[in-house]
Amino acid sequence: MSDDFLTGGGVMGAAIREHDWANTPLGPLADWPTALKVTVGLMVNSRFPKCLFWGPELISLYNDGYRPLLGTKPEALGRPVGEVWPEVWDELRPVAEKAMAGEASYFEDMPLVLERFGRPEQTWFTFCYSPVRDETGVVVGVIDTVIETTGKVKAERDARLLNAELAHRMKNVMAMVSAVASQTFRSAPTLQAAQATFSERIATLGQAHDILTQSSWSGAPIGEVIRSALAPHGVAEGRLVVSGPAIELGADHALTLALAINELITNAIKYGALSVEGGRVALSWQAGLGGSEEPFRLEWVEHGGPPVKAPSRAGFGSRLIERVAAQKFGGEATLDYAPEGFRYRLATTMDKLLPRENPST
Numbered sequence: 001m002s003d004d005f006l007t008g009g010g011v012m013g014a015a016i017r018e019h020d021w022a023n024t025p026l027g028p029l030a031d032w033p034t035a036l037k038v039t040v041g042l043m044v045n046s047r048f049p050k051c052l053f054w055g056p057e058l059i060s061l062y063n064d065g066y067r068p069l070l071g072t073k074p075e076a077l078g079r080p081v082g083e084v085w086p087e088v089w090d091e092l093r094p095v096a097e098k099a100m101a102g103e104a105s106y107f108e109d110m111p112l113v114l115e116r117f118g119r120p121e122q123t124w125f126t127f128c129y130s131p132v133r134d135e136t137g138v139v140v141g142v143i144d145t146v147i148e149t150t151g152k153v154k155a156e157r158d159a160r161l162l163n164a165e166l167a168h169r170m171k172n173v174m175a176m177v178s179a180v181a182s183q184t185f186r187s188a189p190t191l192q193a194a195q196a197t198f199s200e201r202i203a204t205l206g207q208a209h210d211i212l213t214q215s216s217w218s219g220a221p222i223g224e225v226i227r228s229a230l231a232p233h234g235v236a237e238g239r240l241v242v243s244g245p246a247i248e249l250g251a252d253h254a255l256t257l258a259l260a261i262n263e264l265i266t267n268a269i270k271y272g273a274l275s276v277e278g279g280r281v282a283l284s285w286q287a288g289l290g291g292s293e294e295p296f297r298l299e300w301v302e303h304g305g306p307p308v309k310a311p312s313r314a315g316f317g318s319r320l321i322e323r324v325a326a327q328k329f330g331g332e333a334t335l336d337y338a339p340e341g342f343r344y345r346l347a348t349t350m351d352k353l354l355p356r357e358n359p360s361t
Contacts, residue, residue, distance in 0.1 A: 002029060002030040003017050003029060005037040005038065005040060005041035006040070006041065006044060007041075008044075008045050009041070009044030009045055009063070009064075010044060010063070010064040011064050011067070012044055012062060012063050012064050012066075012067065012077075013044040013045075013063075015077060016029075016040065016044065016061060016077065017029070019077055019078055020078075021078065024059060024078045025055055025056075025057045025059055026054060026055065026059055026078070033134065033140075034134075034135065035132070035133070035134035035135060035140055036054060036140070036141070039052055039132050039141065039143065040052060040061055043061070043062070043063050043143065044063045044064070045063075046063055046065065047064075047065055048065055048145060048147070049062075049063070049065035049066040049069060049145070049146050049147060049148075050062065050063050050065065050066055050143060050144065050145050050146070051063075051066045051081075051143075051144040051146070052132070052141055052142070052143050052144070053081045053096060053141055053142040053143075053144065054132075054140065054141040055140065055141065057080050058080050058081045058082065058096060058100075058141075058142065059078060059079070059080060059081075060076045060077060060078065060079055060080070060081050060084055061077060061078075062076065062077070066146070069116075069146065069148060070084075070116060071114075071116025071117045072116065072117050072118065073115075073116055081096065085114070087113065087114060087115045087120075088112045088113070088114060091112065095107075095129050096129060096142055098129070099129040099130060099131045099139075099142040100131065100139055100141075100142060101131075101139070102131050102139050103131070104128060104129060104130040104131060105128065105129045106127075106128045107125070107126065107127055107128075108126045108149075109124045109125075109126055109149050109152075109153050110124065110125050110126070110127070111123070111124050112124070112125060122150075123148060123150045124148070124149045124150050124152075124153040125146055125147070125148055125149060125150075126146070126147050126149050127144055127145060127146035127147070128144070128145045128146075129142050129143075129144055130142065130143050130145065177202065177205065180198065180201050180202070180205075180259070180316075181198060185198065186316075187315045187316050200232075200262065200266070201259060201262060203232065204228075204229055204232075204258050204259055204261075204262040205255060205258065205259065207228040207229065207231075207232075207258065219248040219249060219250055219251070219254075220248065220249050220251070220254040221246060221247070221248060221249075222244065222246070222247050222248070222249050222254075222257070222285065223242075223244070223246060225249060225254045225257055225258050225261075226242060226257070226258075226261055226283065227242070228258065229257075229258045229259075229261035229262050229265070230242070230261060230265055233265050233266070233269060235265070235269075235274060235281075238280075239274060239279065239280050239281065240265075240274070240280070240281045240283065241280070241281070241282050241283070241284075242283045242284070243282075243283075243284045243285075244284050244285035244286065244287070244298075245285075245286070245287050247287045247290065247296075247350075247353065248290075248353070249353055250353060252328055253328060253329060253353060256324060256325055256328040256329070257298075257325070259320055260320060260321045260324075260325050260346075261283075263317035263318075263320055263321050264300050264321060264344060265281075266317070267317060267342075268281055268302060268305075268342075271306075272302050272305045272306075272308070272341075272342050273302035273303060273304055273305030273341060273342070274302075274305070275305060275306065276304070276305055276306060278304045279302065279303065279304040279305040280302070280303045280304050281300065281301070281302050281303075282299075282300075282301045282303070283298075283299070283300050283301075284298070284299055284301075285297060285298040285299070287350060288349075288350045289350060290350055290353075291350060291351050292349070292350050292351060293349045293350070293351055294349065294350050295347060295348075295349060295350070296331075296347065296348050296349060296350050296352075296353060297345065297346070297347045298345070298346040298347075299343065299344065299345050299346075300342075300343065300344040300345075301341065301343050301344075302341040302342045302343070303340070303341045304341070305341060305342075307339045308337050308338060308339050308340070308341060308342050309337065309339075310337040318335065321333060321335070321344060321346075322334075322335055325346055326346070329346060329348040329352060329353075330348050330349075330352040331346065331347050331348025331349070331352065332346075332347050332348075333345065333346045333347075
């Protein structure tokens with residue numbers, strides 16, 4: 001039979017068999033030249049995406065592997081390739097003309113903005129345009145062997161961005177660890193005390209780091225950051241009341257706040273309200289609309305402890321909760337050593353708390 005060359009050609013083999021070729025430049029299927037039949041037979045029996053552009057008009061024929069690349073475009077079978085891909089034809093025409101002149105071209109991860117689903121879409125393709133010759137050696141068409149590499153290119157790009165972001169985060173964390181180590185060992189009364197304090201502070205950073213890792217460092221819920229910093233200290237239920245709305249903190253904010261809360265709870269246990277029976281602490285925060293200039297306020301208020309006295313000198317903990325926290329949050333921090341109870345306030349605006357965007361989105 002005249003269509004035996006389409007045997008085994010899958011869905012597109014059947015579609016080519018049933019197409020009305022008499023109304024195209026290729027003419028009736030029975031009259032096709034041997035070179036066209038052989039090329040189409042090889043193409044439809046291949047599982048690799050292939051499209052054949054035949055004759056001076058570059059009429060399109062393609063196999064099952066090529067079909068998904070078309071998206072929701074109108075049926076391409078029997079139409080000139082320039083009508084099928086008008087949005088990129090200015091880029092591809094020279095490549096097709098080169099193949100029709102007898103020279104193949106290969107492109108790896110070529111960027112193309114396609115409109116396959118009714119909208120512009122950035123894509124990448126690896127493909128080869130190869131000349132197809134008849135039995136006399138004359139070029140009569142072009143075979144496009146193609147694979148879409150959009151997913152691979154995006155994954156590689158995301159990996160590069162992620163590695164760069166990881167390097168940035170590691171530098172920040174190492175800088176913070178270095179500062180904590182330097183200040184801790186400089187201000188501690190003994191080496192043993194310095195080692196204990198340093199270990200506690202590094203553990204606090206590690207807990208905040210774990211929370212950030214769960215969200216790929218896009219941000220961290222403030223409640224989780226605070227609870228993780230408080231948990232190791234084992235304060236009895238009812239003596240420490242925590243309240244506030246759910247909001248997200250950026251990575252730097254989360255790490256800084258975790259360290260600040262650790263300093264506050266440590267001081268309260270050693271010297272403040274939690275150092276005596278009946279002492280209590282209220283930790284609360286208020287927030288406005290995310291991304292706005294509305295205020296964010298966090299307060300640590302101690303009650304029922306021993307009479308409060310301002311320290312004779314500011315240690316690293318005091319500098320951290322006052323100056324460092326204010327700088328990191330882009331706001332103000334105040335320490336109030338009122339005799340009836342220590343009070344700490346941290347204030348900024350909601351737009352300063354926006355987490356950094358993740359680069360793999």
